[in-house]
Amino acid sequence: MKRKHRRAKLPNTVTIDSIYEKNFLSLSSVLEAVVVDAHVLPGTNIYMLTLGDYWSSNTIDLYLHRRYYDLVDPPNGILKKAREIFLTGCYLRTAKEGCGSPRLLPTEYLVILLDEDLDDDAILIGAQFCxxxxxxxxxxxxKNGVSYSLYARIESITSLEILEQCGGLQRKQITLVDNDGVKLRFLLWNEQVILANLFSVGSMLALDRPYIAIAAESALETSDEFCLEYGTATQLYLVPFVQHEEQVCLSSTQNRTQGSKLHAAADPTQGPKVSQVSLPCDSQGSIDFSNYPFQLFVADLHGKMTGISLYGVVRDVFRERETAGVIFLLKLEDSTGSIWAKLHFSQSWSLGRVSVGHTAYISGLTCSKTKQDRFELSWCETDDGASFINLSCLPALVNSSCLHKLSRLSDLSSRRNSMHICRVWIDQVDHCHVTTRFSHAPCGHFVKEMPSGAVECSFCHCDCDSEVVMRAFYLKLTLADKNTKIFAWCTGQTAMELLQISPDEFYELSEDEQVMYPSSLENERFIVALVNCKRQAVHGSRDSQTPEADAVSWEITRALKCE
Structure with a gap:
């Protein structure tokens, strides 16, 4: 047997040879099989399928469940020689329990594979399901019992849910999208949930006579009008998603910044050569860049890209107010340009303190083109491969000398877009400004009291209760080195490191002690990380102004006292 298409093996797939070796088969195991023969047992009306697979030298017999008998009747039955099927939920009747070889007992959980490139299958899909x-x-x-035959793409498969309010009922949801872009949920209940082992995101699922539940007349908690279920008469067909690959040229950015020296060394008489890599595509034609071997830049981005990772400086970040869900807009800039990203959160902001001037590494991004013909990134915290690292706030920045090159304060004016690590001391303590305020713990930004008396986060724009509010420093001070002085500010852990006291301890000091406290820090030496926090005048930034966004241009994001 030769496989016509390359497709990914399903996670729970076992081979027929392994069944013989172990003399065991779990109910959740999947068989990706090919019908070698279909026949009726002599003297009975029981159908038997002889199955093989692409990895085994053995075959195994399956007692066919009666719900599929109408599909095996010769000469036009679809369950015939060379037909591929997926099945799960099988019990194994071992040779010890009967005579002869092991056999598979009937299972209701069988999916018939179709190939759109075969004329007979294409005609079946067009005639029956379109x-x-x-x-x-x-x-x-x-209500009148009309039978529907539906054809749709599997968009997502949820993890197993346990519905405690329904007596511990198990449920899995498969979100389907038809050719018109309409979505509907296909629900599997209790022992049916193992059927989801046969599906993969991106595959096309054909449902013949699904049970259709009217949401208003059932206990389903959903905004959908209908839901599909696996009924006693339902039969399923599948066109598996085959992951194609696309040849992607290494961009001019990579050739210029990473490959030019290699090309010149290989043959100085020739210009730069264009290299290519093969990257997988998803079911919607988007190219997955999660394993791309080079760093991507903003200038390299185009539509239908997924799995993107970018380094850049945050130029603006604020919450999108008039939308459903928790969405923040973040403008990221690198040496080749800038781009807006929509960050989607399941409940609330969860990335800690992120502000203008911070350098971030973001993975799991998707790039698409907007209606305004601009490229835009999107990111969801729950997606596989999604991560967000605020490099400006990493302790290792100042702890590990191998990770930084020291700058002088005089370098800041000429390289305002970079993060700088400087060795400094605290100067002019008379001008040091220290106060404590309340901040929103998940995001690290200050809260404000509204006219109604409610406390709201100035960044997340959400109501804050006492459990998520903590006292924090707002510190402005002068830093100096041998040549220059600058005025900078900080908050959070960085301010605690500089002041060497906690906000709560400082708050308990008397007013005179608070005024005198900064004088004890004069000439104390630190290694600090500095970023330019001056916000650009761009659309939307007015909504994101926070109490710390004033005339101070530099933020101290990390600090370490020098011994």
């Missing part, structure tokens, strides 16, 4: 759509389902049709 006349109905999700929009054609109606209350009258459902």
């Amino acid at each position: 006349s109905d759509s999700f929009s054609s389902i109606s209350h009258a049709g459902v």
